[in-house]
Each structure stands twice: as C-alpha cells, then as structure tokens.
Amino acid sequence: MTVLEQPGTTGHTPPPAWQPRTDPAPLLPDAEPFRLLGTPDSDGLDAGLLRTLYRHLVRGRRYNRQATALTKQGRLAVYPSSTGQEACEVAAALALEERDWLFPSYRDTLAVVARGVDPVEALTLLRGDWHTGYDPVEHRVAPLSTPLATQLPHAVGLAHAARLRGDDVVALAMVGDGGTSEGDFHEALNFAAVWQAPVVFLVQNNGFAISVPLDKQTAAPSLAHKAVGYGMPGRLVDGNDAAAVHSVLSDAVSRARSGGGPTLVEAVTYRIDAHTNADDATRYRTDEQVEQWLRHDPVALVERELRGRGLLDDDAAKAVADDAEAMAADLRERMNADPVLDPMDLFAHVYAEPTPQLREQAEQLRAELDAEAETDGEHGREAGAR
Amino acid sequence: MTVLEQPGTTGHTPPPAWQPRTDPAPLLPDAEPFRLLGTPDSDGLDAGLLRTLYRHLVRGRRYNRQATALTKQGRLAVYPSSTGQEACEVAAALALEERDWLFPSYRDTLAVVARGVDPVEALTLLRGDWHTGYDPVEHRVAPLSTPLATQLPHAVGLAHAARLRGDDVVALAMVGDGGTSEGDFHEALNFAAVWQAPVVFLVQNNGFAISVPLDKQTAAPSLAHKAVGYGMPGRLVDGNDAAAVHSVLSDAVSRARSGGGPTLVEAVTYRIDAHTNADDATRYRTDEQVEQWLRHDPVALVERELRGRGLLDDDAAKAVADDAEAMAADLRERMNADPVLDPMDLFAHVYAEPTPQLREQAEQLRAELDAEAETDGEHGREAGAR
Amino acid sequence: MSTTSTERTSTGAAGAGTPARKPATMAQALNTALRDALREDPAVHVLGEDVGTLGGVFRITDGLAAEFGDARCTDTPLAEAGILGTAVGMAMYGLRPVVEMQFDAFAYPAFEQLVSHVAKMRNRTRGRLPMPITVRVPYGGGIGGVEHHSDSSEAYYLHTPGLHVVTPATVADAYGLLRASIASDDPVIFLEPKRLYWSKADWSPDAPERVDALGRAAVRRSGTSATLITYGPSVPVCLEAAEAATAEGWDLEVVDLRSLVPFDDETVCASVRRTGRAVVVHESSGFGGAGAEIAARVTERCFHHLEAPVLRVAGFDIPYPPPMLERHHLPGVDRILDAVARLQWEDD
Amino acid sequence: MSTTSTERTSTGAAGAGTPARKPATMAQALNTALRDALREDPAVHVLGEDVGTLGGVFRITDGLAAEFGDARCTDTPLAEAGILGTAVGMAMYGLRPVVEMQFDAFAYPAFEQLVSHVAKMRNRTRGRLPMPITVRVPYGGGIGGVEHHSDSSEAYYLHTPGLHVVTPATVADAYGLLRASIASDDPVIFLEPKRLYWSKADWSPDAPERVDALGRAAVRRSGTSATLITYGPSVPVCLEAAEAATAEGWDLEVVDLRSLVPFDDETVCASVRRTGRAVVVHESSGFGGAGAEIAARVTERCFHHLEAPVLRVAGFDIPYPPPMLERHHLPGVDRILDAVARLQWEDD
Numbered sequence A, B: 001m002t003v004l005e006q007p008g009t010t011g012h013t014p015p016p017a018w019q020p021r022t023d024p025a026p027l028l029p030d031a032e033p034f035r036l037l038g039t040p041d042s043d044g045l046d047a048g049l050l051r052t053l054y055r056h057l058v059r060g061r062r063y064n065r066q067a068t069a070l071t072k073q074g075r076l077a078v079y080p081s082s083t084g085q086e087a088c089e090v091a092a093a094l095a096l097e098e099r100d101w102l103f104p105s106y107r108d109t110l111a112v113v114a115r116g117v118d119p120v121e122a123l124t125l126l127r128g129d130w131h132t133g134y135d136p137v138e139h140r141v142a143p144l145s146t147p148l149a150t151q152l153p154h155a156v157g158l159a160h161a162a163r164l165r166g167d168d169v170v171a172l173a174m175v176g177d178g179g180t181s182e183g184d185f186h187e188a189l190n191f192a193a194v195w196q197a198p199v200v201f202l203v204q205n206n207g208f209a210i211s212v213p214l215d216k217q218t219a220a221p222s223l224a225h226k227a228v229g230y231g232m233p234g235r236l237v238d239g240n241d242a243a244a245v246h247s248v249l250s251d252a253v254s255r256a257r258s259g260g261g262p263t264l265v266e267a268v269t270y271r272i273d274a275h276t277n278a279d280d281a282t283r284y285r286t287d288e289q290v291e292q293w294l295r296h297d298p299v300a301l302v303e304r305e306l307r308g309r310g311l312l313d314d315d316a317a318k319a320v321a322d323d324a325e326a327m328a329a330d331l332r333e334r335m336n337a338d339p340v341l342d343p344m345d346l347f348a349h350v351y352a353e354p355t356p357q358l359r360e361q362a363e364q365l366r367a368e369l370d371a372e373a374e375t376d377g378e379h380g381r382e383a384g385a386r
Numbered sequence C, D: 001m002s003t004t005s006t007e008r009t010s011t012g013a014a015g016a017g018t019p020a021r022k023p024a025t026m027a028q029a030l031n032t033a034l035r036d037a038l039r040e041d042p043a044v045h046v047l048g049e050d051v052g053t054l055g056g057v058f059r060i061t062d063g064l065a066a067e068f069g070d071a072r073c074t075d076t077p078l079a080e081a082g083i084l085g086t087a088v089g090m091a092m093y094g095l096r097p098v099v100e101m102q103f104d105a106f107a108y109p110a111f112e113q114l115v116s117h118v119a120k121m122r123n124r125t126r127g128r129l130p131m132p133i134t135v136r137v138p139y140g141g142g143i144g145g146v147e148h149h150s151d152s153s154e155a156y157y158l159h160t161p162g163l164h165v166v167t168p169a170t171v172a173d174a175y176g177l178l179r180a181s182i183a184s185d186d187p188v189i190f191l192e193p194k195r196l197y198w199s200k201a202d203w204s205p206d207a208p209e210r211v212d213a214l215g216r217a218a219v220r221r222s223g224t225s226a227t228l229i230t231y232g233p234s235v236p237v238c239l240e241a242a243e244a245a246t247a248e249g250w251d252l253e254v255v256d257l258r259s260l261v262p263f264d265d266e267t268v269c270a271s272v273r274r275t276g277r278a279v280v281v282h283e284s285s286g287f288g289g290a291g292a293e294i295a296a297r298v299t300e301r302c303f304h305h306l307e308a309p310v311l312r313v314a315g316f317d318i319p320y321p322p323p324m325l326e327r328h329h330l331p332g333v334d335r336i337l338d339a340v341a342r343l344q345w346e347d348d
C-alpha cells in the first residue's frame, strides 16, 4: 500500500461521501412508555387474550407467593420473586410461538412456567436439586441464567443458526436493568444487529439491581435508547401493562420472524418483593416507593379492564383464583417430597463419555457410597459424609 | 416486603411518572461529520495552531514511513502505521494539557510521540525491546494497549480518581472502530457516564478492523450514535481534518475539565497503509477506495489551508520537511543500535519484591548466564540458549 | 461438615497488655479490616456491586459507605470487567482500590483485565505503574449455593505471574491478611472462604493481630505421623480430621498455607521432612489444581524424605454440584482419613 | 531453537495404497482439516475475527469463505465473548461451531462464556444441551510477538472440568486431532503452537491420517534412560534434546501427550515405570502449570519406580518476556539436559 511521499501535491477534495448507515430517527424510542390498559386504545384488545393474560397473571402472582413460602419452609434454597413484574413474565412467554425459544434470566421462573414448563421442574435449580430441571430442547427454554446477561449472546447465536437453517424461529431473551451494564449485553446486541438475527431483547427495568438503583447503573435517557447505538429499534413500554407488553413484544417477534432483525424492548416495572427471600430491601429503598407502585399493579390493571368491559364477574374471578390455588397446592405438595438424587450422576454428564480420570473418581465415590451403605446397615445411622 | 394477597382490590392509577433521565436530543451527533478546513469557518482558525498541526502532521507522516522502513530492515518486529490518520493522532495529543493523561491504542505511536515521548522510546514495544519504553507517569501516557479497548476503563478510573482528588485532570482514550464492539468499550463508557468522569473517548473509525469492514462491525447509524445509550454526547468529525478534530476534542476536553462529564467522539478517517507491515490489504479492499481517500489527505488539507492564507511558502514548507527528515534520520540511526537488555530484568519487576520462588529462578538463570559467558570465553562463540 | 472453626494457633504479635477478646466472626474481622484501612489511608477505596448502601451481599462492607461516603465505598454499575478495569486506572493515579467480586464465578468476566493488566502492569512498565489492588473474592462451596455460586478458582489465579494469592482460614488471619493485602504494593487476589464467614473465634477488634508479610504458612496443629497441607475452607476440615485420626493412632500435622503466592516452601518442606508423609487437601477440582503444584514441589524438594507419594484430596473433576449433592464432592474427614491410610504405613 | 519438526512417528491408520506424500506445513494441515470438516458436515461453521475474506491472520482459514460462503465461514465483530457466546447458541440449535480466537491472550475476554457455559452446559442440562464447539487458540511464544501475543494458557483450560484440551505437535496430528476435535460432541480447546505453524513434514492431503479418539499420547522417540513428557511446541525441542543427550550416554524417551484432557495415564506411566525417571517440559509458567499436574499424578502412580523426583522444565513464573529476551524464558535443549542431569544418576 502506498506510503504518501509528497503530501503537498495531493489534491484537496471532500472525503468519500459520508452518510449514516441507517436513519436513526425510527430507532429511537417514544417519549413515553407505551400503554394500552386504561387508555382509549384498550378497546381494540381481544377479549380472549385479556382473559388468558389474566389467568396467567393470577397464577403467576400465586406462584411467587407459594415459592417464597417454600423458602421459609426450607423447601427452596432461595427464590427471587417477580411479584410486580408478572406482566412482563407472562407477556414474554405468550408472545412466542411453540417453535420459538425463550432465554430467561434467573428471576424469570414465571415466564418459564407460563411457557408450559412444569412448575416443579422450573424450581429444580432453586431447590438445590439438579441445576436445570426441565428439558430445554423439549420446551425451547434455555436454562435459567445465573451469570447475568451471559444468556443474551446464546439467544443471538441460536436465532442466527435457525435463520441459517431456514427456520422461522425467533429467540426472546430476558435481562434486568442491571444486566444491561455487562459487556455481554453489548456484544449480544451488536452481533444481533450486524447479523440481523431474529431476536427480541426484553429488559425488565425494575428499578434495582439488588440494592443498586437505576441512576447508579446508567445515565442514559432510557435503557431503550441503547438500541440506536446498535442500529436496532428501541421500544419503551409500561411493564405493568400486560396488554401493552404483549403487544410490543408480539410486534417485535413478528418483525424478527419476517426478517426485520432484532428489537430492544425496555419494560418499565418495579420489583415489589425484596431481591430474594434472603434480602432486606428496607436497607436501600423506602416503603413509599413500593406503595406508589402497588397502586399500579399489573394484575389489577387487567382485572379492571376485564371487569370494566363486562368480561369478568366475581364467579369467573373466583374460578381463576381457584385454578391458581390448585396450582399452588399441587406445587406445595410436590415440593414437600424430597427429591431423590443419585450421587453417581455427578459424573454422568460432564462429557458424552467420562474420561478415564472421571471413571476412576466415579469408582472412588461408588466405593465410598457402598461403604456408607454398609455402615448404615450395620449401625442403622444416617448416610452422609462427615 | 408485602406479597400482594388480593390483586383485585388494588387501585388502578398510572405508574409513578416516567421521564427520560436526560434529554436525548443534545446527545445525538450531527447529521454530517464536522469539518473546518476548506469551509467558511476555517477563517477563524488560529494561525499558530495551524502551523503547529502542520509541523506535527508532516513529522507524523515521516515517522510512519520511517518506522515501516525499519520493519523491512528487521529493526522493528512489527509496525501498525497510522498513515492517513495523522490528523487524529496529532490532534489527540495537542488537545491535552500537560497534566492530562493519554490512553493510546496499539496503533497510536504518533499520538504518543506528539505528546512528547522520545520517538525511539515510543517504539520500544514494537522493536521487541522491553514492553513499555517510556515512563508513563512522567509523560502521563499509558502504555500502548494491545488488547483492544481494555485501556478504556483504565482511562475512566484514572479520570475518576483525579476528580476525587480534586485535580482538574482529563483523560483522553483512543480506540478503533473494531474496538467499539468489545464489552470493555461498553463498560467503560457506562462507568464514565454514571460517574460523570472527565474522559474523552476518541474512536478512530478508519473503516477496518484488520480485514473486517465497518458494516460487519456495526449496524449503527454511526459509532457516535452509541453515545446516547450511555447518556453522553456523541460527536461526529471528519477525522482527516486536523483542525476539526482538534476543535471537537478541545471542546470535549474543556467540557470534561469543567465537570460536564464524558464525550464520545467518532472521527471518520481511513487507514491508507495495510493493517501492519505484515498484512496484505489487497486481500480485502480495492485500490479505488484507497485512491479516493488519498484525495482527502490530512496533511494536504492543512497545507492547502496554510498556503491559501499565505501562512506557508515553499521555504517554510521545506523547513518543516527538513525538521521531519532530521527526526527520521535520528530515529533511523538510533534504531540501528542494538538495545542492550539485561536478562536478569525478567525478574526485576514482576513484584515489588521478588517472591522466594522468583529468587530461585533468578539464581538459575544467573548460573546459566555465567556458564554461557564462560563457554563463550573458552570457545569464543555467540552467547545464546540453544 | 463443620462450618465453624475454633482457632488453634494465633499468629502475629499481639498488642502489649491484654486487649479484650470476645467472639467475632470472620465477616466481622474482614469488615473491621476494611474500616481500619479506610481510616488509616485516604488512598484506600472500596468498590463493587452492592458494597455501598447494602453493605455487600455478605455484609462485609457494612457501614463503610455511611462512615466514609459514597466516594470511598462505591456502588458500581453491574460489570465486573468495568470494576476491575476502572480500579486499574485508579491505581495508576495513586489510589489503592479494594474491589469486591460478588461471587467467585462472577469474577470471570474480569479475567482479561486481571491477567492482561492487573498482573502485568508493573512488569510491563518496569515498575513505574504498580498495581496496589486487592480483589476480594468470596469463594468455595458448602453453603448450598445454586450453580455459579460455589466455584474455587484459585488455580486460575496462582498460575498468573504478577498476582499474589491469599486466603485466610481463621478470624485473626481474616483481619491480618486482609490488612497486609491492602498494604501490599502488588495486586492480591484475596479469597474469602464463604462457608467460614460465620465461623467464630475470640478476637480483639481493638488490637487485632497484624500479619507482617504475605507468604508465611502457619502450623495449625503439630504432629509427627504425616502432614496435611491445606488452606482456606479446608483448614477446619483438616483439623477435624486430625482429631479423628488420633483414634487410629495417627498424629497429624496441619499446615495452613495462608498464601499460595508467594508459597512458603520452607515451612511446608520442614514439616514434610519431619513427618515423611503428606496429603494436600482442597475443595477445587484436583486436576491442575493448587494441590498439583504443592505435591509436585514438595516431591521435588523432599523426595528422599518421603515414605509415600504425596497424595491429594480434592474436589472431583466436575462442575460444582447442585447443593443436594455437594457433600459428595467436598473433601470431608472420611476422605482425608482414607488418603492418610493410603500413605503406605506398612512396608511394601 | 528449532522451529521445524520432522515427524518421527505417524499415528492413526493410513489409507489403503500409498497416497502421494509431499512436504506440508502444520498450517496447511489445519486448513485442510477445516475444509474437509466443512465439506463433510453441513453443521460445521467457522467463525472468528478475520477468518473470512482474509483467511485468518495465520491463514489457517484461507479460502474457506470463498468455497463455503460467508455463512459457513464468518467474519464476526471484534468481541471474543460475543463470538464464543453466539457459538454456544448455535450449538444449542444443533450446529457445530469452530471458533477461532486470534491469539492466546485475546481468548481471555471469552473466559466467562467458556467456564460458566461452554464447559458446564451439558452437565447442567443433564446431557440435553451438548456443546460440540471447537475453540482454536494459536498459543505460545518463540515467534517474536509483542506482549499479549505469546501466552501459554493451557493450565486455565485443563483445570476447567467439561473441556477437552488438545494440542498437536506434528503436521499429521494437526489434521487428525483437529478433525477428531470437531467431531467430538464435547467442547475442545484446540491449542495450536504458533511457532510450529510453518513446521513441515511429508504428508498426504488426499488421504490424511485420522485420529480415532482424543486422549491418546504418542511415544515420539523410544528410550530407556528417562522419559521426557511434553506437548505442543516443546515436542520438537525435547526431540532435539534427546538427540543431544546421546552424547552424554542418555537414551531418552519422548512422550507427546497430544491431549491434556483426557490425560493418557497409561502411556505416560508405562514409560516412566520402564525408565524410572522423568522430566516434564512445557513453555508456560511452571507454578500451577500443566507440569505440576503431570508430575503429581505420575508420582502418585509410579512412586516406587522412581529413582528421582519428577522434575519440571517450564517457563519462569513471569509475564511472557519481550521478544529480545524470550530465548531466556523458553525451555531450551540446555535447560532440559540440565534437568536430566539432576535426575540423581549416582546413588546419594
């Protein structure tokens, strides 16, 4: 390549014409979060959809309550409740077709259950049982991701692979406001936009990352504004309005499915419970703030819409509540049974075939378990390593 | 924290008022890269500044050529030339005060030299001599960063520390278009904005990351558009217009210094040479593209401005060229001398005090070197491990 | 498995007189160490996720933001590479950052900053940019954590030249070693055994024992039959095993390494030369773990004193198990005694 | 230091007849392996920085994008965690990604994806989401690279359960092991010794030797006096040392591990039991390096056959040196022979 010898002799013309690679205007989010419930636009909402949302919301709320109770009974190691965020959880699951994939974050058990995973299997991880309880391939639900934002590039890769194979599959990936600060968030959104992968990113901005409030997390006008930096549209939605979240996500899913590329959706919501049962939220936020959000409750919003349009009476509401109660009772009961784990499974899935080293170690454990069993037999005491 | 018992009874009011945390409009870059040279605005430019820029540009151009020649002579291991990008390199260095810090990327030797580092010391790394040749603290120039974008959070941390200490020090960090895809870029910009740290990020968009063109790197309208997602202003500038880059950077530096927070600047430029001397750019780009950019040469732009305003005649130009020639001759000569390294230095700076383990290893090497020296003495052959 | 430890040996010089000692947890000792460091040196800054208002998820930084302000104890955005990367910049400007990684596995995003910059900066600048950074990492299992919350990552760090790797096993050491780490002009990976956070010992917060220099092991129990070489969360387990071993007629010595880098060859080898037998015990996977290095170097140095090969009792070479199975993974008393029994006590 | 290797042992079944053999470089063999894999299995996808149009900075992917298109050989954005993270997603959908990390040290940003997902995904989903990903990492020094371009990072990987760690030392193995790695249903870290890329051997691109299974070491030179245990870039150096050692009357056996995980205890221990002495040789820092594991496990298994402790010749425990000093860091023939001399040949 030429090294310029005589700069003075080079002509002086403007640079090769510069132009933005996409028009930024349509990528920018609206000035206000999109809302449907309680607005004139809610009239157009499908009654069946509203009823379905309502049923899932009530079940979801009940599920959160039951799971939290199970932590107190020592039946769950830990539970990050999504109470207050049920609209996002439910809408995320319902916006997808069966062939689509869901990539949940650790708080998104409700979305996993709403997608059809058995409520007990969805808790396997949090119970201390095997890491992932459900079959991700059967349900097209990735494992609940504990390392924040790391699941986002997975969603992009899967969506990209599906597109390469000619399948019209969409991936929807969930992340929290805190998770948007991670490098993985950035890299995933960038890959998605460059590859025009059929992915929808749903950020649940619930105001906190454990104790850290949003204004220590970002200085952006909104998290949805991050989209423009990747060249994808950013959408802002009221995360407590299940109809609005469902609508925005459904639009983004269709757009992705028809080759329009990825979308970033920020759902503005609030975490009503503490971070997990182990957290003490009074250390970092006021009750007033919580009260304020309780008045904008996602379950109540849909219920009021249904009742206002005469689509729900007390009997129907009771039926929905009973259904949720039954689910909770079943969950409680099944979670009371101790899961039976085989310690030898520790070696079963590290590789397709255990290495010689793992075979040796498995033999060691087998011998220990046999010895334990023998001692137990002899002395009748509890099996257990000291 | 309350778990809602009866969703139906909760009132239905709008959520706590939502508002963007900053107005996005002023954060968005202009529609076109900012230009000064050859525009009516250039009249206001200070003659002294133009002359200084010109001198540095010519020296820079010459330096790139000399360094590339040194690779052919085996005097440099590798050289990533910034020919075509001299305006960015020079303006970055000149926009800073002495107390400010520069965080260069691996291609930014020119900026390091323009900042006052000895031209030979700036090449220590690329020569195969000790990793960093200059004293970073003396010059307030961080080591040339090979792992891309990793220096950006360093700049943020340093600027933040200075601010905490009450010093009005600004950090200017340089990165390439490719480097903007790394997670470290994202995390650095986010920390800078949240902390309102006095940092300026200069992205030299030279169209390529080695062989990968910008449209495989990002789908954003421009790289400057990324700024809004962090809540900082994004500025777009013609990277071959040294006066424009200097002006935009100086504004950003003053803004940072006076507590206004960080700025992201995208300078649109072009890498005229191959990625490094070892690269073959014809594998991935056309000569036409290069020719187009040669017609918008950063050195020529300033020269034309100076001559047009009667600030430069042939004699003055020759003086500048001679100064650059002298610098190159000095560089050539000093780079021809073999540096003398002490192998024992391998252990000198791993820790403040070597660990007992390192002391042992140092003794081993010392013994080997002594034995080598003895053998050399006996047989007169070259010292060297086989 | 015991989760509390009673300290057998106190190290470092105690203050003159007899300061009031009362039961304290390791968590309290760590908290006190941070507070004292922040008080004594204005260059010390604590940063990490939830370290401010909340006081950390393990409450190790409790009360620091209130006492020293947000600027000295800072809640950062949620980005570990960013936390460590900005700490590098702060150190370049003369500060002395103490970084908290919330859990072991969440330090991995910062791996590049750690390996390519924190560990190398002093060396690549010939000493001009030292990195007096302490990276606190709660590590290890035994607390019933879900996946990614129980990793033992010390082997990654100890193989990275330029880092010190330190881990306390007692309340007194938690204080003494953390103060010494913060005072060090070099980067220290300070590994806090999660399951010892609530272990207790009598300790004096007003005149806590200091540790003069990193890199000294401590003999926690003297013995003559064989040496158990261990560190961090496995120290109490080894002490328990040593007590149990007396029933078999074995008098085991227990060496708590306290610091993996620098490594105290002197203390370890002196013990092994005396006993002639050794078992290395740690939680992390055995393959390529710290125990490999320890066994290899002890063998290199003490070969002719060894009656049997140095054996290792470590976690299996598997991803950390779910809580309900972790007891099968963690080295327990029985597994340690089994290893001791394999030390070729009869002639063969 | 020699940078070309002549292969002493060819492994795997050669095709019927005698296919034409001609000099080929390791780079060519790797390129052929990728091409053949892409041809045979439509699920194979190559991705990384500059792997498409440019053909990779080492030209290992040369011509692949032209033959198979951008979708099969893809230039990605510059973000290693993103590359590996999207590869995880592609593998979840049934593809078989082959990822290139441009240099050893530039794989560190992907460390979290590697440790927390690639290595664990099969296990955490009880086998439902296997990760048939090959991560190609050019590694090691000796090529005069500036800082961050010469790291030997194998110890980080081999300590991470769930990963296979493979490294070829010969032209034939470059092909055979890479094909076997891509065919593996588990993730493989495939470490390519940079300084052997241009090493040559006679090889037949049309009927290249295949490797049946990962995890088998190869005896590259038979000997009786002592065993040199090594892998990757140090194999040719050990062979050279073995030749030089004949002058001292030592007949050294050289074992090329080829795979660190799984580890071939059988071949290694058989050799050491025969010779009674062993030296492990590798480039990476010694402390906590692969050699520690090898020395420890060989000692555990062969203690009573050992006439001397297993010694290690490794890089110093320092950040990789600048090019002008790297010869002092890298294990060379002299240092290996010094270690052999310390194997206690007289009674002591």
Ligand SMILES: Cc1ncc(C[n+]2csc(CCOP(=O)(O)OP(=O)(O)O)c2C)c(N)n1
Binding pocket: A107, A146, A147, A148, A175, A176, A177, A178, A179, A180, A206, A208, A209, A210, A271, A275, C049, C078, C102, C106, C109
């Ligand atoms: C990489 C990583 N770092 C740290 C953590 C520890 N951690 C768990 S949840 C959490 C806060 C998450 O906040 P956000 O993303 O807003 O999600 P939310 O909890 O609000 O649903 C943190 C820091 C983690 N899981 N992963």
Ligand SMILES: Cc1ncc(C[n+]2csc(CCOP(=O)(O)OP(=O)(O)O)c2C)c(N)n1
Binding pocket: B107, B146, B147, B148, B175, B176, B177, B178, B179, B180, B206, B208, B209, B210, B271, B275, D049, D078, D102, D106, D109
């Ligand atoms: C983390 C990291 N990944 C990969 C590389 C290898 N590499 C060196 S330069 C380069 C391209 C950089 O492109 P860009 O950021 O646009 O800067 P430019 O070369 O154009 O100045 C790459 C991929 C690196 N140095 N660091």
Ligand SMILES: [Mg+2]
Binding pocket: A176, A177, A178, A204, A205, A206, A207, A208, A209, A210
């Ligand atoms: Mg949140």
Ligand SMILES: [Mg+2]
Binding pocket: B176, B177, B178, B204, B205, B206, B207, B208, B209, B210
């Ligand atoms: Mg570029």
